Amino acid sequence: MNEFDLIRRFFQPLDRKLRAGDGVDLGIGDDCALMQAPDHQQLAMSIDTLVEGVHFLPETDIRRLGHKALAVNLSDLAAMGAEPLWFMLALTLPKPDSQWLQSFAQGLADLALAAGIRLIGGDTTRGPRTITIQVTGAVPVGCALRRDAAQVGDDIWVSGVLGQGGLGLLVRQHLLPVDDVSTTWVDKLETPIPRLSLGVSLRGVARACIDVSDGFLQDLQHILTASGVGARLLWDTLPTVPWQPRYGNVLARVSNPQDWKAYCLQCGDDYELCFTAAPGERARIEALSSQLDLCVTRVGSIVAEPGLQTASGEPLQANGFQHF
């Protein structure tokens, strides 16, 4: 199977119209793809790389890997309030393994269809297994949810339950046992659901927004730094995975309720949205939460004094995942 057969067989099928007027004049097959940006919209672009051994374990289910490679990028579009349009795929593989490609393309195709995003091109090379996806989305001019827009007095909100992906990683690393509950964390780690509907619905409601991918505290700190503000957090209301006493003696790092909670707020792989909004938006946000059937919790407020504190003014450390 040469490079062109591979592209034709596994990836060309993802280059098809999912809706009328999708802006694609020319997809896979030429030197460049040709697209038309939607009228009166800004293009939102993001790129993410998954490296084997760094972002995923070699034994990861391949279909799930296809899902995740796209999901982490869609999560960035969600965080800007953008709707997905097109993506590109740069794939580096040690060898052209049909079974691997079949499963990977399947995972990718399923999520691409669900999210309404079309594959328009890419690159295929030989080397250590690495997956890079670049996504483009659209958002009406001036409506993007940026990190630098938080204002003093805003509420801070977060979607979902924090810590599941990170706990799933401990399970995958054989540091926590496999059982009915911990399996759901592994699912969250390997097939995160990007919060696209929430992101779009927050246009005109939220001020600043970020997706939580490298630990809640660290990612919130990015909003604070970009906006030149600080935060007070309602520690007890932070929606983390409830402490599981049966794991009490299993792993020192998470062996009591406090350390467990701290881990949930610092681990990666949540792919939830953290955003700020004026207190006047509370009712709208709660209505949105029930409409979308997604829990969204108010966890604190933005203050002028920089840094992270508890409601009673104790300082908090914003540690999270960092590559360097």
Ligand code: ADP
């Ligand atoms: P070039 O040599 O001009 O860079 P390539 O031979 O790399 O072109 O790619 C041929 C066509 O196939 C291009 O349209 C490119 O975007 C597409 N393509 C290559 N690899 C992939 C891939 N992994 N997924 C989707 N499209 C791909």
Ligand code: MG
């Ligand atoms: Mg090329």
